[in-house]
Structures are given as C-alpha cells and as structure tokens.
Amino acid sequence: MALFEFELAPAKDITPWASDQGPNLSWFALTDGKFWMPVGKQTLFQYSDDVLTYWDTKTSTAEYQIAAFARDMLGSVAAGTARLPKRFEELVKDRERFGELQKLCGELNAKSLPRATTRLCGG
DSSP, X not given: OOSOEEEEOOGGGOOOBOXXXXXXXXXXGGGEEEEEEEETTEEETBOOHHHHHHHTOOOOBEEEEHHXXXXXXXXXXXXXXXXXXXXXXXXXXXXHHHHHHHHHHHHHHHTTXXXXXXXXXXX
C-alpha cells in the first residue's frame, strides 16, 4: 500500500508562475494536484461535507504541489524513525526507575514549581 495517493492536475490547467523572465512552468509547478492518505478506514486530507459546504467547494481532497507534500512527508519519516538518545533508552528500559521518575514529575508539577524546574517533566 502506498504512503499516500495523488492525482496530478492536467498540464493544460496549470497556470505558469510569474518570474523576472516572464511566465515559468517548472517541473515543480507541474506536480500540482490532489492528494490524500488512506489510513485504515479513514482518509486523511479529505474534507468533510461540512467543510465543503462552508468553503463552498466540491474539491474534497487537499490540493498542492505533490512534490512538496512528498518531500515534507518523507522528510518527517527520518525524525520518526530516529533512534532515541542512549540516555533516554537507559532511563525507560528500567520500568521501576521510569515509574519513579513519573511519580517525581507528578509531585513536582503538583507543587507548581518554576517552569525551569519542571521542564523535564512536561510541566
């Protein structure tokens, strides 16, 4: 299954961009189109009937340069699959120790300590 699905706009419908040298139709501009992401039984980047009515449009999927969307989505994968810092791995692999840290964070947050003190705990 593909990460996302798309449909390119017909080239004849793409308006060249203005530039110092006059109208310009680059490869990037030619990637204009619609995209959506099937995830289980849902589809991301597909607008609800309420949104379509509010915007007064019949276009139910996101429209943008597919190249930019792909670049942004695929660029996010690296961060999501990156290995956690070794120090963090060591902390969370010991369940008891991690539980103690969670308890300490709860206590610090409950005391409403200065922001710098509770930053580690998400407070």
